[in-house]
Amino acid sequence: MKISLEDLPYIATGAAFLGTGGGGDPYIGRMLATSAIEEFGSPELVSVESLADDANVYTIAMLGAPTVLVEKGACGDDIDLALAQLQEYTGRRADAVIPIEIGGVNSLVPVMAAARTGLPLVDADGMGRAFPEIQMVTYNVHGVSCTPLVVTDEHLNSLVVNTGSAKRAEDLVRVCAVEMGCSVMLSSYLMTGRQVKDSAVTGTMTLALAIGRAIAAGRRAGDPVGALLSALRATPYYSHCKVIFDGKVSDLQRDTRGGFSVGLCDLVALDGSGSAMQLVFQNEHLVARQDGAVRAIVPDLICVVDRETAEPIPVEGLKYGQRVKVLGVSAPPILRTPAALQVFGPAAFGLDDPFQPIESL
Amino acid sequence: MKQSGIHYTMRLGVDVGGTNTDAVLVDGLRVVASCKQPTTEDVSSGIEAALRRVLMSAGVEAQAVTAVMIGTTHFTNAFVARQSLLPVGILRVALPAARGIPPLVDWPRDIRQAIGGPCFQVRGGVQYDGRVNAELDEKAVREAAQQFREAGIQSVAISSLFAPISADMELRAADIVRAEMGAEVAITLSHTIGRIGLLERENATIMNASLARLSREVVRSFGAAMRALSLQAPFYISQNDGTLMSADFVERYPVLTFASGPTNSMRGAARLGGHETAMVADIGGTTTDFGWLAGGFPRESSVSVDVGGVRTNFRMPDIYALGLGGGSRVVEQGGDVAIGPGSVGYRLLEEALVFGGSTLTATDIAVAAGYAEIGDRDRVAHLDAALVERCVTRIHDMVAGGVDRMKTSAEPVPLILVGGGAVLINRDIPGTTEVIVPGHAGVANAIGASIAQIGGETDRVFSYEQSGREAALAAARAEACERAVAAGARPDSIVVIDLEELPLAYVPGNAVRVKVKVAGDLAAGI
Numbered sequence: 001m002k003i004s005l006e007d008l009p010y011i012a013t014g015a016a017f018l019g020t021g022g023g024g025d026p027y028i029g030r031m032l033a034t035s036a037i038e039e040f041g042s043p044e045l046v047s048v049e050s051l052a053d054d055a056n057v058y059t060i061a062m063l064g065a066p067t068v069l070v071e072k073g074a075c076g077d078d079i080d081l082a083l084a085q086l087q088e089y090t091g092r093r094a095d096a097v098i099p100i101e102i103g104g105v106n107s108l109v110p111v112m113a114a115a116r117t118g119l120p121l122v123d124a125d126g127m128g129r130a131f132p133e134i135q136m137v138t139y140n141v142h143g144v145s146c147t148p149l150v151v152t153d154e155h156l157n158s159l160v161v162n163t164g165s166a167k168r169a170e171d172l173v174r175v176c177a178v179e180m181g182c183s184v185m186l187s188s189y190l191m192t193g194r195q196v197k198d199s200a201v202t203g204t205m206t207l208a209l210a211i212g213r214a215i216a217a218g219r220r221a222g223d224p225v226g227a228l229l230s231a232l233r234a235t236p237y238y239s240h241c242k243v244i245f246d247g248k249v250s251d252l253q254r255d256t257r258g259g260f261s262v263g264l265c266d267l268v269a270l271d272g273s274g275s276a277m278q279l280v281f282q283n284e285h286l287v288a289r290q291d292g293a294v295r296a297i298v299p300d301l302i303c304v305v306d307r308e309t310a311e312p313i314p315v316e317g318l319k320y321g322q323r324v325k326v327l328g329v330s331a332p333p334i335l336r337t338p339a340a341l342q343v344f345g346p347a348a349f350g351l352d353d354p355f356q357p358i359e360s361l
Numbered sequence: 362m363k364q365s366g367i368h369y370t371m372r373l374g375v376d377v378g379g380t381n382t383d384a385v386l387v388d389g390l391r392v393v394a395s396c397k398q399p400t401t402e403d404v405s406s407g408i409e410a411a412l413r414r415v416l417m418s419a420g421v422e423a424q425a426v427t428a429v430m431i432g433t434t435h436f437t438n439a440f441v442a443r444q445s446l447l448p449v450g451i452l453r454v455a456l457p458a459a460r461g462i463p464p465l466v467d468w469p470r471d472i473r474q475a476i477g478g479p480c481f482q483v484r485g486g487v488q489y490d491g492r493v494n495a496e497l498d499e500k501a502v503r504e505a506a507q508q509f510r511e512a513g514i515q516s517v518a519i520s521s522l523f524a525p526i527s528a529d530m531e532l533r534a535a536d537i538v539r540a541e542m543g544a545e546v547a548i549t550l551s552h553t554i555g556r557i558g559l560l561e562r563e564n565a566t567i568m569n570a571s572l573a574r575l576s577r578e579v580v581r582s583f584g585a586a587m588r589a590l591s592l593q594a595p596f597y598i599s600q601n602d603g604t605l606m607s608a609d610f611v612e613r614y615p616v617l618t619f620a621s622g623p624t625n626s627m628r629g630a631a632r633l634g635g636h637e638t639a640m641v642a643d644i645g646g647t648t649t650d651f652g653w654l655a656g657g658f659p660r661e662s663s664v665s666v667d668v669g670g671v672r673t674n675f676r677m678p679d680i681y682a683l684g685l686g687g688g689s690r691v692v693e694q695g696g697d698v699a700i701g702p703g704s705v706g707y708r709l710l711e712e713a714l715v716f717g718g719s720t721l722t723a724t725d726i727a728v729a730a731g732y733a734e735i736g737d738r739d740r741v742a743h744l745d746a747a748l749v750e751r752c753v754t755r756i757h758d759m760v761a762g763g764v765d766r767m768k769t770s771a772e773p774v775p776l777i778l779v780g781g782g783a784v785l786i787n788r789d790i791p792g793t794t795e796v797i798v799p800g801h802a803g804v805a806n807a808i809g810a811s812i813a814q815i816g817g818e819t820d821r822v823f824s825y826e827q828s829g830r831e832a833a834l835a836a837a838r839a840e841a842c843e844r845a846v847a848a849g850a851r852p853d854s855i856v857v858i859d860l861e862e863l864p865l866a867y868v869p870g871n872a873v874r875v876k877v878k879v880a881g882d883l884a885a886g887i
Binding site: 027028031032034035036065068070071072073074075076077112154155156181182248250320321322323 | 457458459460461462463466467488489494495522523557558559560561672765766767768770771
């Protein structure tokens with residue numbers, strides 16, 4: 001299928017939901033994809049199965065501070081350059097592009113890249129949600145090398161980074177990003193079609209689109225949250241999903257630490273039971289505890305939506321008094337393996353609680 | 362407010378809305394007289410009529426008036442209705458950055474066609490920390506200005522990358538454009554209007570530029586109305602943050618009046634209700650607007666606000682609109698009742714049961730319950746008492762829910778009710794200390810305009826390493842206060858209403874750009 005201009009608002013809503021509170025405002029991504037499609041036409045979305053085993057698949061993503069992103073946006077030829085430089089460096093001609101994360105702004109940057117380059121876009125990603133750092137991706141868990149990695153900025157400066165580990169690449173690129181104006185484009189995790197089949201979370205672009213469409217249809221029919229849950233239950237990954245709390249925001253504490261937005265959000269139940277929930281976040285929501293007991297924990301998805309409209313509410317949009325529903329949603333199985341949990345399980349975020357799947361809570 | 366000297370502060374507050382022009386004459390804290398007149402096509406004759414009536418009914422001479430404050434939704438309405446807008450020459454100074462999102466990218470097609478003139482992107486702007494992004498391409502600016510001139514453009518919008526950090530390149534580009542196009546061209550610069558967020562700031566800048574001709578006409582018509590009444594007092598126009606702008610400032614920045622309507626309404630309601638910190642609920646025919654006022658100023662919205670389909674990042678009051686009003690339809694659904702969001706709106710006088718219509722509305726419920734006296738009570742006598750009670754409970758629950766949603770903490774707060782639908786409420790509302798329905802609530806907007814304050818601003822780079830943060834902030838505050846006093850504010854009434862620190866990481870010495878805005882009451886005798 002082709003991704004049309006009409007699909008973009010739905011993808012943006014679905015991506016905001018899968019961002020689990022973080023991932024950056026998909027609005028800028030939607031604008032970038034809109035102007036690219038208006039200029040270059042709709043990109044082709046292809047399934048993981050359709051890739052040849054020896055196909056060369058390139059990731060593309062934006063990295064940096066959301067507050068800078070809203071001023072600088074992106075250019076397009078910085079994306080082209082990152083892809084071209086990595087191809088030149090490796091000598092492997094690109095056959096397709098693939099997102100690193102489906103949650104937030106980085107779901108739509110690859111749509112822009114595919115529209116500009118004419119390359120097909122693979123319907124998959126490496127998170128099935130959003131995470132804050134570039135080593136927190138299934139590609140890394142499955143042994144795909146993060147580097148060589150190319151970073152570019154709007155002045156078309158570029159850097160090739162080679163490191164021994166994905167975490168080291170993250171550390172170096174963060175520093176470069178600050179010098180390059182705090183928001184950069186990068187291409188990394190060059191994969192073969194075979195590696196994509198083994199390591200990617202498949203079908204997630206289509207799922208983001210379906211989630212966004214379900215919310216919109218639910219609004220017309222008068223039950224957006226119900227429609228959202230039905231849509232999730234029909235998916236291969238997010239099928240264990242439930243409303244784990246129905247309440248209002250009663251307190252908020254936030255802080256910016258080490259480049260992350262960290263904090264706590266307290267909720268009280270609307271049914272008058274006096275029950276309380278606390279959400280802990282570091283860009284994304286990490287754990288939801290009800291009256292002290294864990295109800296959902298990373299890498300499962302904890303998503304806060306407006307209780308009437310099902311509009312996903314990012315962490316920066318939380319306000320005292322908001323009426324919300326908190327959804328706990330199962331992460332794709334590929335994110336729940338012991339190896340994966342080492343990279344983005346509770347311990348990776350400094351939480352003492354062990355991972356417990358949402359369906360057992 | 363304490364009065365000093367023998368002069369009374371007789372002030373006229375005016376609210377020019379889409380339908381009505383309201384005027385009030387205020388003497389200190391006392392409302393002397395008020396009136397409502399239809400808004401006229403030319404604006405000025407409506408203002409003139411309203412002011413003449415209010416002065417006559419109070420028996421006050423025009424010479425006794427010390428100031429005239431005008432609030433207006435005229436510019437917002439013009440933009441939303443796409444009327445009287447100028448085509449705009451658009452210049453973005455940010456290349457090589459931001460070129461992936463061209464200007465106007467997300468604008469509705471009709472308004473893009475109405476005001477989108479020639480559009481250019483040129484090199485320039487700074488980075489997030491004040492470093493140069495690219496040197497200003499003066500030749501490209503000059504060529505853009507020539508094209509604007511050839512296209513007959515009269516108004517230009519200039520936005521440069523991170524202009525809130527450094528506006529130098531916007532100012533230089535404006536000089537070049539003016540030199541090419543002549544002194545009469547209207548120029549709007551983004552740093553005067555918005556904050557970080559290029560797309561939203563640029564949108565607001567273009568909106569402002571599109572209103573350049575209308576603002577000239579409207580401000581002149583305000584002046585004409587003053588002259589026709591021989592009013593010698595200065596006149597001011599209120600802006601989004603509840604402070605006043607001089608007429609010539611509004612002529613240049615009409616977009617800064619966009620949210621002044623709700624601000625004036627909330628501030629007026631609070632003044633009438635006797636509280637500076639309170640919840641305000643404006644219950645109309647279809648919706649109830651809730652807003653939270655702290656220290657006399659409305660809390661600002663933290664999300665982007667669409668005006669006429671265009672995304673902006675104006676400082677707008679945070680308003681929560683609930684589908685409950687005097688005209689809300691009441692529907693019974695198997696034992697439960699639903700009130701709103703459907704409403705008969707302005708047709709209340711024909712459709713409500715108490716007016717001989719056939720639709721059960723929230724107003725009918727208030728009449729049937731015995732606490733509102735509107736229309737013919739006999740026409741609702743047949744309603745089941747249990748149903749009426751359920752509806753009354755539901756209406757009060759809805760308002761309590763709105764209050765709770767807008768509160769900043771669990772503490773109970775005073776609730777001030779204004780608007781025609783205030784009659785729907787006659788019981789205590791949980792979470793409030795008291796429910797106040799003040800007199801003169803119908804002209805709350807004009808009252809709000811009459812008590813708008815005088816602002817003073819400063820915007821300067823300080824080296825925190827040299828002076829220390831505290832001393833720098835104190836210096837900035839003192840400077841802003843001086844300016845407010847010079848503009849007519851009473852020194853002992855001045856408070857800081859906005860403080861912003863933007864660190865310039867690249868500049869040595871821990872340089873920080875400090876923006877302070879203060880506001881104070883208008884001094885007596887001015």
